[in-house]
Amino acid sequence: MKILPFHDGIDAIRKQLKELNEKIESSDVESEATGFNKREFLNSVILESMNESEREKEQILNSLVEKVCYLDLDYKIKWINDAGLRNVGDKVSINDIIGQTCYKVWYNRSEPCPSCPVETTIKTNWPWKEEVSHPDGTTILVSSQPVIDDNGKMTGTIEIELDITMRKDVERALERSQQRARALLDLIPDFLLIIDNEGKILDYHPAADFNVLSNIEYPEGRMVTEVFSPELSGMIMTNCDMLTEQGVQRNFEYVDKSGKTEKFYDCRFIQTTDTETVCIIRDISTHKSREKEILHRSFHDKLTGLYNRAYFEEECNRIDQSRESLPTSILVIDVNSLKLINDAFGHDFGDKLLLAVSNILSANCRKSDVIARTGGDEFAIILPKSPREKAEKLSERIRRACLERHFDDIFARPSVSIGSAERTDNSQTIDDIIKLADKRMYDMKLERRTEHLNTLISDILNSMQIHGQQSKNHTENCIKLSIDFAVFLNLPKDSVKKIKNLALLHDIGNIRLSNEILSKSDRLSETEYDEIKQHPIIGYRITKAIPDYSSVADLILHHHERWDGQGYPSGLKGKDIPLLCRLFSIIDTWELLINGSTYKPSLSFTEAANEIRRCSGKQFDPEIAGRFIQFIKEKQG
Amino acid sequence: MLKENMLDSHFHLFHMKKLEMPYMDLIKHSFDEGLVYALDIGINADNFEDRIKTAAELKGLYTAHGYYPSQCNSDDLESELEYLEQTLINDNKAVALGEIGLDFYHDYGSFELQAELVKRQINIANRLNLPVIIHSRNAEAETLKLLDENRVDRAGIIHCYSYSPETAQQFIDLGYNISFAGNVTYKNAGVIKESAAAVPLDSLLIETDAPYLSPQMVRGKRNHPGHIGYTYSCIAELRGIPLIELIAAVKTNFETLFRIS
Secondary structure (H helix, E strand, O other), rough: OOOOOOOHHHHHHHHHHHHHHHHHOOOOOOOHHHHOHHHHHHHHHHHHHHHHHHHHHHHHOOOOEEEEEEEEEEEEEEEEHHHHHHHHHHOOOOOHHOOOOOHHHHHOOOOOOOHHHHHHHHHHOOOOEEEEEOOOOOEEEEEEEEEEEOOOOOEEEEEEEEEOOOOOOHHHHHHHHHHHHHHHHHOOOOEEEEOOOOOOOEEEEEEOOHHOOOOOOOOOEEEEEHHOOOHHHHHHHHHHHHHHOOOEEEEEEEEEEOOOOOEEEEEEEEEEEOOEEEEEEEEEOOOOOOHHHHHHHHHEOOOOEEOHHHHHHHHHHHHOOOOOOOOOEEEEEEEEEEHHHHHHHHHHHHHHHHHHHHHHHHHHOOOEEEEEEOOOOOEEEEEOOOHHHHHHHHHHHHHHHHHHHOOOOOOOOOOOEEEEEEEEEOOOOOHHHHHHHHHHHHHHHOOOHHHHHHHHHHHHHHHHHHHOOOOOOHHHHHHHHHHHHHOOOOOOHHHHHHHHHHHHHHHHHHOOOHHHHHHHOOOOHHHHHHHOOOOOHHHHHHHHOOOOOOHHHHHHOOOOOOOOOOOOOOOOHHHHHHHHHHHHHHHHHHHHHOOOOOOOOOOOHHHHHHHHHHHHHHHEEEEEOOOOHHHHHHHHO | OOOOOOOEEEHHHHHHHHHOOOOEEEEEEEEHHHOOEEEEEOOOOOOHHHHHHHHHHHHOEEEEEEHHHHHHHOHHHHHHHHHHHHHHHHOOEEEEEEEEEOOOOOOOOHHHHHHHHHHHHHHHHHOOOOOOEEEEEEEHHHHHHHHHHHHHHHHEEEEEOOOOOHHHHHHHHOEEEEEOHHHHHHOHHHHHHHHHHHOOHHEEEOOOOOOOOOOOOEEEEEHHHHHHHHHHHHHHHOOOOOHHHHHHHHHHHHHHHHHHO
16 A cells, blocks of 8 residues: 655664674574574564554654545545544444545535545546635645555545635635726826836836836836847936935936927935835826916917916016016017907808917017017017017007008908007116006097097908999999989988998898808708898997997887888887988998999889889888889989 | 645746745745745856756756847857757656747847847757747747747747636647746736636646736735635636646646646
């Protein structure tokens, strides 16, 4: 029977046998005479020695904490050590359980335990082991070894059981802790390196964009210098060298300029032991570009890209405390009539105008000048090392550039009021200088207000004619007819002037209408017609804000009202419609009937007169329509 | 858990050494724990002597020698190939030529250069009647075509297999065995898992590719042959067969391919 190698015992037996043989061989005692039989003696000595050896083996096996039992091929116990026996009960003797199955004795089962390795060993002749978990929470490491006889036939198995519950608990706790650590590492976008003092990478945790910094697939075991660029590895090693104490941290920022766009990395170090440093490298490019954007936004105006008020004030504070840039001039620039423009044309157009002004300012200033948009319609320029004369020259250049600006895209030329002031010594605060420039700007604005507005109106009318939003002939004919008719009716002078302006500006609101709608010969859709109906309102807004024309704003608003109340925008009826509007609506129609329009071909005098008659009492005031026919007839002579 | 008669059909003992792992303790312990065979793979001429010596000391440790695609730019290919052939002849434990192959994931060199190195080594394998160990990354069609046009008498292994089950069958038709590494255990290894479930049991081998590709359960730790049990368990589960059946089949496949009894 081969159970376990037991070399010491067998060696001892061999030694004793050798000694005995030598003793017997050298003995001169005659066996026959004395009855001493050498063979029998030898056998008794062998047996005694064997028993001694078995006892020793048993003692050793009994001293083990593992349960050891020798099973036959039917799982029946042939021998068991003390640890195995203790497991059954204190009072049980080995003879009580020999011949019983191990699963019955230890686990009170009627069949082998699930995943018992003995089954595998019996099937395959292979040694086998399994960690077997029992319902009571214990985990047993069970291993089985085949017992092979001299003919190579398996006669049984040695089953060894070791309670590893505690070890498994510790392993599980460790595994949980490792899983948490792994999950944490997986969650963080950084990559992590553990490096030794020589710069060898002992361990790493890759990040998604690791290959941006290195194309080495397995950096573990390599030197930092092999894995990263010379610049980055140099920075890593310098920082590692500077860490002299455990727990002390260092960090630096690395900028990778090798790619199309700059990448920024935050590299942090902490020494964990005398020989190891943990390094975390985080991609902070997005954060950096946001930071840059926020910084840019906090000091720049979004629309024009110029500096904003915050930057301007900061710059003013800086200048206040410095003598370097003296003399310093300040220009305060205000875009004229921006509110009117925004109201009349919408903020998109106002923004376009502001952009046009900002471009003019940038084009006319030096690099060292600080141009800022300090308010909705206000700009300011700091001109370091510039006396006021220079600032005035610049003002003139800007004004001229505004006047020369083509207005294909912006309906009207930008118009600005500018005030300037200079700071020649430190006793003047920059605030006072700004206030002075501001005052000069307002003075100029007031002085030229009417001029600005009239320029604006004439620009708009020009623009409309250029873009085909209003026919020059129609306007001129209407003006002429209006004046003549007003005179025919003996209207007061003031009314004649008003109807002239009404004729001039009645369709100024068309500036907001697209050419597609204005030139459409097909029937307009409901939405398009709604848009058309907006033009008296827009015209009203524009003219209301201009002193010279504000008196006709109401007339412009109502020039499309009808006698029967079916007109727009207010649906006024009968004599609620201002007289000049009732009058002008006939002239406007007559002019289009006689000269034709996009919608209708021209009519003969009689046809047109019949049309006016037909619409009398519906579209037109019947009394005025009658007088108009009379007026026209007289005019025809 | 490492079980009796499991084997590792592909690992790099001296890469473990390079990473300062206790490589001898780890391999010896793995054999003590039941590992029956392990095939130490070379990728270049480094450590030929040491690897041969180490294999001679350990009963279940076998070797394969060959030049990886990264070696395709060598200036002195002739003498290096001669050295390889001589090494394979002199090493009693050398059972294969490898790893060799095509890799277009890395920038190792043109197809022509890499293919030439493979062809030259296949010639050596056929002269010495040895199987070959094939590395193929991002080079599915090219590898199939190359191996079809350059037949190996005793075929060999497509190691660390990462392509589809259909492609696996095409390699098997050329006489190759398919070996799966720790990446089959990864959660996102869809196609590798499909292949590991589909490859016929008599063409299947299992490897660690240590010290790389640690299985999911020990991901983040350095890999070694003692971790092979995780991949065995994963594949047994994928195929729905008892672990013991898989162990026996893989052992038979390894012994048959390398003529080990």
